[in-house]
Amino acid sequence: MLIGGGVYAETCVTPARIALFGSGGRAAMVAADLGGVVVLHTFHPEALRDDIEANFNPAGIRVIVHPSPHRLCFEYLHPMARPRITPFPAGRAITVPLEGEQVLRFGCIEGDFRVAAARAVYDPQSGSDPAPFGANGSTAGSLAMILNANELRGMAGTDDLGHAATYVMRDAASTVLVVKDGPAGAYVFEGPGSPRYVPAYPTDSVYKIGSGDVFSATFAHAWMSHRAEAAEAADRASRRTAQYVEAPVFPLPSKLPNRVPRRTDARGRRVLLAVDGGTASRRWVREEAVRGLRDLGATVVPGDGCFPRDRGPVPAAVDRATFDVVLAHADDRRTAAAVLRAALALGKPVVVFADDPAALEAARKLGIPGSADLCSALYQTQWVPL
Incomplete structure (x- = not known):
């Protein structure tokens, strides 16, 4: 060839x-x-x-x-x-x-x-x-x-x-x-x-x-x-x-992987993006997540206002939002946990993105998939069962 x-x-x-x-x-x-x-x-x-x-x-x-x-x-x-x-x-x-x-x-x-x-x-x-x-x-x-x-x-x-x-x-x-x-x-x-x-x-x-x-x-x-x-x-x-x-390492295994295929409605998925843009770094994460989700064909539901500033309940905006899945930036553990609880109470799947291993472990214990890699987290929002 x-x-x-x-x-x-x-x-x-x-x-x-x-x-x-x-x-x-x-x-x-x-x-x-x-x-x-x-x-x-x-x-x-x-x-x-x-x-x-x-x-x-x-x-x-x-x-x-x-x-x-x-x-x-x-x-x-x-x-x-x-x-x-x-x-x-x-x-x-x-x-x-x-x-x-x-x-x-x-x-x-x-x-x-x-x-x-x-x-x-x-x-x-x-x-x-x-x-x-x-x-x-x-x-x-x-x-x-x-x-x-x-x-x-x-x-x-x-x-x-x-x-x-x-x-x-x-x-x-x-x-x-x-x-x-x-x-x-x-x-x-x-x-x-x-x-x-x-x-x-x-x-x-x-x-x-x-x-x-x-x-x-x-x-x-x-x-x-x-x-x-x-x-x-x-x-x-x-x-x-x-x-x-x-596993992007060569040579690739000679045998094709035995995986379960999945036909998804990825291009119609509505992702509630729960990312606090209060700092420059978090705003960058939010903007990269928005662009990446749109590249994957998803519809982004803004999550502004989803993060409570006190220990009270999550704002009603989370309950009113029409979405299929949540992508939560969980490095701020207290506010992220509140959003996760609200989404789970509505029976919505959640995917976590976090640099903090403890935050990922806490999500895992709740049965919530997550990743320290933004690309992997974005794809998981499209593959997680609804």
Whole structure:
């Protein structure tokens, strides 16, 4: 398999991790674990070639480096944060031709890959404005595109996923379209008729950085190398991604995890956000939680006023709020405990986020899931049974 994609330095503050992967590099590691010959094409400074070879050659991956002026670094405060990219990218300057039987192509910052393949998988990884596969002259006998829901809407200019999928598949002449919808799972469009649903596989913790790379590489290996049906390939990808986000260390276990799938109403969930914004740090937590929940498709119910300033009862605003689940920042134990009691009295599930181990332990004793990792807590709000 040929893989065209970026190799970037990645740092995360919490949980603390440093890696040299990027989309192309991480996908190559996954594909190598799954078996077969893997050749990675990437952009990188020639002076740093030794780092690249030391990182990937031990896994049996051949790397072809196309020169670029800088090594880019993606810096994350947490796995769902918007990364800071340094140095600031100057735009795509290079187009590299890739020709082979099986090609996995990612969108890159420093350049572009023009593909000619019998079978190709394309993951634009652009956020909301992906370039069409054939815009740079790429061609494939059979093409599978992997988009997230926002990318699909951006390409088609409509919020209706069914209509958007029809438009994009016709425009790109793709055989398969996989639409990822975060914690709600994914949808596989192939030919006429309704899409096939692929469930998400909930995990206790979620390290989101690189999860899309793992999904695309696993799908590509199953669909191109093993000729699996698209829905089966996507299910394997969903399982492998669950394996990665819970323990993001290579090599991944060879056996796919045996997990219970869950179809959720995640995009319709209303999350009461009980975070006191009275200090700068707590306001930052609240703003990051709001953005992260919206990225996951949830509706955020403001929790302002949920925290009592004395030892009296929780304000009636908590009782009046229309919500499905509570996300409580429990570092302020007294006020958080009051919100938890109110939510539990209403029969509502609660998820706790806290840096304080004692607060997490107190929640655990009440049967309340929680995490010191904001990303994991946000996902738990979407997976906790209602």
